[in-house]
Amino acid sequence: MADLTSNFVGITSPNPFWLASAPPTDKEYNVRRAFEAGWGGVVWKTLGSEGPPVVNVNGPRYGVIHGADRRVLGLNNIELITDRDLYQNLDEIKRVKADYPDHAIVVSLMVPCEEEAWKAILPLVEETGADGIELNFGCPHGMAERGMGSAVGQVPEYIEMVTRWCKQYYSKPVIVKLTPNITDIRKPAAAAMRGGADAVSLINTINSIVSVDLDAMAPEPTIDGKGTHGGYCGPAVKPIAMNMVAEIARTPETSNLPISGIGGITTWRDAAEYMALGCGNVQVCTAAMTYGFKIVQEMKSGLSQWMDEKGYASIDAFKGMAVPNVTDWQYLNLNYVTKASINQDDCISCGRCFAACEDTSHQAIIMSEDRVFTVNDAECVACNLCVEVCPVEDCITMVEQAPGTVDERTQKVVVKEHGDWTTHPNNPSAVAAE
Amino acid sequence: MGNSVSTTGIVSGRKDKQALAESFKDLHAPLSDHEALVASDRCYFCHDAPCVTACPTSIDIPLFIRQIATGTPEASAKTIFEQNILGGMCARVCPTETLCEQVCVREVAEGKPVEIGRLQRYATDRLMAAGTHPFERAAPTGKTVGIVGAGPAGLACAHKLAVLGYDVTIYEARRKGGGLNEFGIAAYKSVDDFAQKELEWLLSVGGITIEYGKTVGEDISLVSLREDFDAVFFGMGLAGVNALSCEGEELDSVINAVDFISDIRQAADLSQLAVGRHVVVIGGGMTAVDVAVQSKLLGAQDVALVYRRDKDSMSASLFEQDLATSKGVRIIYNAQPVRVLSEGPALSVEFAYTETNGGKLTKTGETFRLDADQVFKAIGQSLTGAPEALTLQGGKIKVDENGRTNVPKVWAGGDCATGGDDLTVTAVAEGRDAAIDIHTTLLG
Numbered sequence: 001m002a003d004l005t006s007n008f009v010g011i012t013s014p015n016p017f018w019l020a021s022a023p024p025t026d027k028e029y030n031v032r033r034a035f036e037a038g039w040g041g042v043v044w045k046t047l048g049s050e051g052p053p054v055v056n057v058n059g060p061r062y063g064v065i066h067g068a069d070r071r072v073l074g075l076n077n078i079e080l081i082t083d084r085d086l087y088q089n090l091d092e093i094k095r096v097k098a099d100y101p102d103h104a105i106v107v108s109l110m111v112p113c114e115e116e117a118w119k120a121i122l123p124l125v126e127e128t129g130a131d132g133i134e135l136n137f138g139c140p141h142g143m144a145e146r147g148m149g150s151a152v153g154q155v156p157e158y159i160e161m162v163t164r165w166c167k168q169y170y171s172k173p174v175i176v177k178l179t180p181n182i183t184d185i186r187k188p189a190a191a192a193m194r195g196g197a198d199a200v201s202l203i204n205t206i207n208s209i210v211s212v213d214l215d216a217m218a219p220e221p222t223i224d225g226k227g228t229h230g231g232y233c234g235p236a237v238k239p240i241a242m243n244m245v246a247e248i249a250r251t252p253e254t255s256n257l258p259i260s261g262i263g264g265i266t267t268w269r270d271a272a273e274y275m276a277l278g279c280g281n282v283q284v285c286t287a288a289m290t291y292g293f294k295i296v297q298e299m300k301s302g303l304s305q306w307m308d309e310k311g312y313a314s315i316d317a318f319k320g321m322a323v324p325n326v327t328d329w330q331y332l333n334l335n336y337v338t339k340a341s342i343n344q345d346d347c348i349s350c351g352r353c354f355a356a357c358e359d360t361s362h363q364a365i366i367m368s369e370d371r372v373f374t375v376n377d378a379e380c381v382a383c384n385l386c387v388e389v390c391p392v393e394d395c396i397t398m399v400e401q402a403p404g405t406v407d408e409r410t411q412k413v414v415v416k417e418h419g420d421w422t423t424h425p426n427n428p429s430a431v432a433a434e
Numbered sequence: 435m436g437n438s439v440s441t442t443g444i445v446s447g448r449k450d451k452q453a454l455a456e457s458f459k460d461l462h463a464p465l466s467d468h469e470a471l472v473a474s475d476r477c478y479f480c481h482d483a484p485c486v487t488a489c490p491t492s493i494d495i496p497l498f499i500r501q502i503a504t505g506t507p508e509a510s511a512k513t514i515f516e517q518n519i520l521g522g523m524c525a526r527v528c529p530t531e532t533l534c535e536q537v538c539v540r541e542v543a544e545g546k547p548v549e550i551g552r553l554q555r556y557a558t559d560r561l562m563a564a565g566t567h568p569f570e571r572a573a574p575t576g577k578t579v580g581i582v583g584a585g586p587a588g589l590a591c592a593h594k595l596a597v598l599g600y601d602v603t604i605y606e607a608r609r610k611g612g613g614l615n616e617f618g619i620a621a622y623k624s625v626d627d628f629a630q631k632e633l634e635w636l637l638s639v640g641g642i643t644i645e646y647g648k649t650v651g652e653d654i655s656l657v658s659l660r661e662d663f664d665a666v667f668f669g670m671g672l673a674g675v676n677a678l679s680c681e682g683e684e685l686d687s688v689i690n691a692v693d694f695i696s697d698i699r700q701a702a703d704l705s706q707l708a709v710g711r712h713v714v715v716i717g718g719g720m721t722a723v724d725v726a727v728q729s730k731l732l733g734a735q736d737v738a739l740v741y742r743r744d745k746d747s748m749s750a751s752l753f754e755q756d757l758a759t760s761k762g763v764r765i766i767y768n769a770q771p772v773r774v775l776s777e778g779p780a781l782s783v784e785f786a787y788t789e790t791n792g793g794k795l796t797k798t799g800e801t802f803r804l805d806a807d808q809v810f811k812a813i814g815q816s817l818t819g820a821p822e823a824l825t826l827q828g829g830k831i832k833v834d835e836n837g838r839t840n841v842p843k844v845w846a847g848g849d850c851a852t853g854g855d856d857l858t859v860t861a862v863a864e865g866r867d868a869a870i871d872i873h874t875t876l877l878g
Binding site: 070349350351352354355367391392 | 479482483484
C-alpha cells in the first residue's frame with residue numbers, strides 16, 4: 001500500500017489533500033466534519049484584523065459555468081474573507097487543532113499592508129497551535145479594492161515585504177498564496193522566496209465575469225441589478241493553474257520552492273498531475289463545494305491505487321517527475337513525425353474528424369461515399385484535432401513514423417536525431433548543431 | 435356490479451375510467467427542460483448526418499438538436515417545421531426506430547440512439563404552445579389549388595402552397611380533418627386531441643379553406659376541380675380495407691381494424707366502448723399492433739395477433755412488436771386464417787400454420803383454432819374512389835418523382851399514390867414536394 005502521509009514544509013498530515021481557504025473552512029463545525037470525512041488538512045478561511053468583521057453581500061455570491069447535465073465546470077464567487085469575529089475563529093482553531101493534532105491546520109491571513117497589523121495578529125495565531133499560516137495575496141474581488149488580497153499579490157515588492165514581517169513575527173511555516181491575475185507568475189513567486197517564504201500555494205481565483213443575465217443586462221451573480229467581477233475556480237481553471245505551477249517549478253531560481261497546488265482539483269488524477277509538476281500537496285475547494293466532503297475518499301483511494309500500480313511508495317517518489325519534461329517550444333523535436341490513424345473497428349462514422357479537418361485544418365481526412373473515413377498522410381500535419389474531436393476515445397491515435405521512412409507530406413526521410421528550432425535553417429538566430 | 439376483463443362477450447366498461455386513463459396515457463412522456471438539455475447533449479452533430487438522410491422529410495436533425503441544447507427550442511422548431519410542417523405529429527408517430535434513430539451513430543455504436551423523436555416533440559410542443567406560427571405568406575400569386583383530402587399529404591401540400599402565396603381549398607370527405615392522424619393512430623400516441631390542435635395551428639398560416647363532407651365522385655369531380663383550380667392535388671388516402679378472403683368474413687363480429695381504431699380515437703368516453711373478452715387480430719402492420727394493444731388496454735382478457743409470415747417479415751417494427759407483447763398481446767407468427775366459424779354469439783377462427791420455402795409462403799398442413807368474441811381485420815387498406823382518368827399502378831395513383839399524375843395539372847401524394855412507405859412522414863414529404871413542383875410549374 002502506498003504511503004499517502006504528507007510532510008509539507010514540516011507540516012504533517014495523514015494525506016496530501018487539504019481543503020483550501022474558502023467557505024468550507026470558515027468554522028469549527030465544517031472543519032470537524034472535513035476531518036471526520038478524511039481530509040488531511042485545512043487552510044482555515046482567511047482571518048482579518050481585530051475589530052468589526054467584514055460583511056458579505058446578502059444576495060447571491062456564487063455563479064457557475066455548467067456543462068452537460070449541470071456539471072459544475074467553473075465557479076465564481078464574490079465572498080469576502082471571514083465575516084465572523086477574529087477571536088471566535090481563533091478559539092475554534094485552537095479547539096479543533098487540540099482535538100486533531102495529526103491533521104494540518106493552516107491559518108489564512110489578510111490584514112492591511114502595514115507592519116503593525118501583521119505584528120498584531122501573528123502572535124494571536126501562534127497561540128492557537130495551528131501548524132502554519134498562508135498569506136492571502138490572491139483574492140481578486142472586494143478586498144483588493146481596500147488594498148489587500150490580489151492588490152498586494154500583484155506587487156512583488158509588497159509580497160516580499162509582508163512575507164519578511166511574517167517570518168519575523170511568526171515561528172512556523174509561512175506559505176504565500178499567489179494570485180494568477182498577473183502576467184508572469186515567476187515574479188511574485190521569486191518575491192515570496194526572497195521574503196523567506198517556506199512555500200507558495202497557487203492559484204487563487206481568477207478575475208472573472210461568469211455570465212451576463214440578458215434580461216437584467218447585468219453580470220451574474222446579480223445583486224439588486226448590479227454585478228461585480230468575482231474569483232473564478234473549479235475544473236475550468238486547472239490548465240491555467242498547472243502552467244503557473246510548472247513555470248515556478250522549472251525556473252532555476254524558484255525550482256526548490258515548495259508548492260501547494262490549487263485549482264480545479266476534483267479527482268485523484270488531478271492531484272497526481274499537480275504533484276508530477278512539483279507540488280508537495282494539493283488544496284481543494286470547488287469539488288468539495290459541489291459534492292461535499294466525501295469526495296476525498298475517491299481522491300485517496302484513486303491516488304493510492306495508481307501509486308501502487310506504478311510502484312511509487314510515497315508522494316515524494318513521483319513529485320516533480322514531469323517537471324524536466326516541461327520545456328520551451330524552441331526545444332521541441334521538429335524531427336519527430338506522427339500521423340493520425342483511424343481504427344476502423346472503433347469508428348462510428350460520425351464524420352466529426354472530417355468536418356474539423358476539412359473545414360478548419362489541413363484537408364487530411366478522406367470521406368468515402370459509404371462514410372468510411374481515412375487519413376491522407378500526404379496532408380496530415382499531425383495536429384491532433386481529429387483525435388480530440390472524435391467522440392470515441394482512442395479511435396483516432398497519433399502514430400509515430402519510424403526513422404528512415406519518408407514523410408509523405410514533406411517527402412523527407414524521417415531522421416532519428418533531435419532537431420529543434422534553435423538549429424533549424426529557417427531560424428535567423430539558429431545556432432550550429434553540435 | 436360492472437364488467438371486468440373476464441366478462442363474457444363484447445361489453446364496455448371492462449375497466450373504470452381511471453384505469454382507462456392510465457392505460458391510454460401518453461406512450462412517451464414529454465421531455466422536461468432539463469431532460470431535453472441532457473438528451474440534446476448526446477448528439478454528436480455529425481457531418482452529413484445519417485439521421486438526416488434517413489428522414490423522409492430531411493429535417494436538419496443535428497441543427498435542431500443543437501438549437502435545443504442552446505436554449506432556443508423555438509428556433510429548433512422552426513428548423514423542423516421548415517421541412518415538415520407536421521413535425522409535431524411525426525415526433526409522436528414516426529417509427530424513429532426504423533428511420534433516424536436506427537442510423538444514429540450512437541445507436542450503431544452503443545445501441546442507444548439520441549432520442550430524436552422525443553427531442554423533436556419537445557421543440558415543436560414548445561413553439562406550438564406559444565400559439566404563434568413561424569411562417570408568413572408570400573405575396574399572393576393570384577393562383578388557386580384544389581386539394582382532395584385533409585390528411586398529412588394534403589395538409590403539407592396546402593401549407594407549403596399557402597406560404598408560397600396560393601389560395602388553397604381542401605375537400606375532405608369526413609367531418610374532421612387530419613386524416614389518419616385523427617382517425618388512424620393509436621390513442622396513446624396522440625393524446626389531448628393533438629391532431630385537431632395541430633390542424634388548427636397549421637391553418638393559422640392563412641389562405642387555406644377546408645370544405646368538410648365533400649367526396650370525390652359525389653360532390654366534386656376531377657373535371658370540376660380542374661375547371662375551378664390552377665392545379666389539383668390528390669391526397670385522399672386509402673379508404674378501402676383489404677378482405678381476408680376466407681369463409682365467415684361476413685360475420686358481424688369480424689370488424690375492420692381501422693374502424694375500431696377510429697372509434698377509439700373519436701370516443702368521448704372509452705368506458706362506453708365495447709370490446710371482446712377474447713380478441714383475435716389478423717395482420718402484421720402498425721394497424722394490427724394499434725388495434726391489438728388498444729383492445730388489451732380497453733380490457734380484453736386475451737388478445738392474439740396472428741401474422742402469416744415470420745417475425746422479421748412483419749412490417750410493424752420490432753419496437754412495435756415489443757410494445758404489443760409488453761402490453762400482454764400474444765403474437766403468433768406463421769399462421770393464416772382459413773375460416774371464421776360462428777358458435778352462437780362467439781366466434782372461432784381456424785388458422786393454418788405456414789412456412790416460407792424459397793420465398794414462397796405455403797401451408798404446413800397443420801391447423802389450430804382460436805376462440806374469439808371479436809376478430810379484427812388489419813391486412814392493409816386499398817384505394818377506393820379515385821377518378822377513372824387517373825392511371826393506377828399496383829392499386830395506387832401512379833405518380834412520377836415530382837408527384838405528377840398522368841393528367842396535366844394534377845398531382846398526388848401520400849398513401850393513395852405510388853412511391854414511399856405508407857407513413858405520415860412520407861405523406862408529408864410527398865405533399866410538400868408536390869407543392870414545390872406545383873409552384874415551379876405554375877410560376878416557374
